[in-house]
Amino acid sequence: MAMNDRTEGWHMLLQVFGMLDGKSLATAASVSRLWSQVATQEDLWKDLCLAKWPSLDSQAGVSVVNEAGSYRQLYVLRYQAQRGCFGHVKPWLSMDDLIFLVDVTAAAAEEVACSFIRRGGELCPVFVCDDMFRFLAVLREEEHGKAAVGGLGEMKGLKVSWAVMVKGSQRVFQVMNSKNAGHAMMGNACISFSECLPDHSGCAPGFSQHIAEVDLRFGVREDGNLVTAEVCLGIMNTLTWRYFSQDEALRYLQHAFL
Structure with a gap:
């Protein structure tokens, strides 16, 4: 794929992915390497997080994101918590x-x-x-x-x-x-x-x-x-x-x- 075509495809995917919800965006990341690179962009997950949880749009919110590691990781953790499940988070008990x-x-x-x-x-x-x-x-x-x-x-x-x-x-x-x-x-x-x-x-x-x-x-x-x-x-x-x-x-x- 030529560089121009790849760049154009990247921007097109970025625009489309910007309209997806979190579950659809996570699914898109598993389609191909290019889709994964686009779908894991922090800006996309930041927009999703701020739209869903406006309290994150603050200095305290930035600290919370830093604790989680990224907007994408925070979205996953919040989504799991709302569903009452905990994914693959390692328990602190043994x-x-x-x-x-x-x-x-x-x-x-x-x-x-x-x-x-x-x-x-x-x-x-x-x-x-x-x-x-x-x-x-x-x-x-x-x-x-x-x-x-x-x-x-x-x-x-x-x-x-x-x-x-x-x-x-x-x-x-x-x-x-x-x-x-x-x-x-x-x-x-x-x-x-x-x-x-x-x-x-x-x-x-x-x-x-x-x-x-x-x-x-x-x-x-x-x-x-x-x-x-x-x-x-x-x-x-x-x-x-x-x-x-x-x-x-x-x-x-x-x-x-x-």
Whole structure:
């Protein structure tokens, strides 16, 4: 392409792109190298930002843009915040910052079936892809309670409490406090609990697309009674029917702790 043609094409794209909204402009940037060079021009994103958020047209606004890195980056961050999502922003929490507290009791007698505390880094990933927020805790002998689960009927009376605490702080989030109604049996050796989680984005009051899951996996003791051998913990997104990635779960918990 001759230099004059390229320059003319550049200016033509600049004029057209100046009429686009942010989502369309971001899409245009993925079409070709030339389109990307034009669509990422700061002047275009500055005009979009100032039109959408007039408060940025000030000295304080300039400082905010500098903090974000660019008008384009600020637009992306504001757009994600308005939609209640956080894109690929790395959470400030890590798994090593979390402490998991789980107690399983026999609802009728309030006797402990099992209880344990684990740091996030001590939990074993369930899937080969270890980025998923679904973990397994293999119980030690001292973590088994006095309550014996004699058979399948007695499994229905179990109650699960799952809380998460931030290490070195007083912040605690109650993930689950559920009594099984007896409809979540999974074969003869596993029972599953689930509970809807609050939506911390504020974009859909009264509606939750997140579900906490706890699976209890049983073994058999020498006396023939069942004992909780393993506990599986996870959070699922019901819109996509997949488990949260660790980053997604950590971002969710960050908002829960606010």
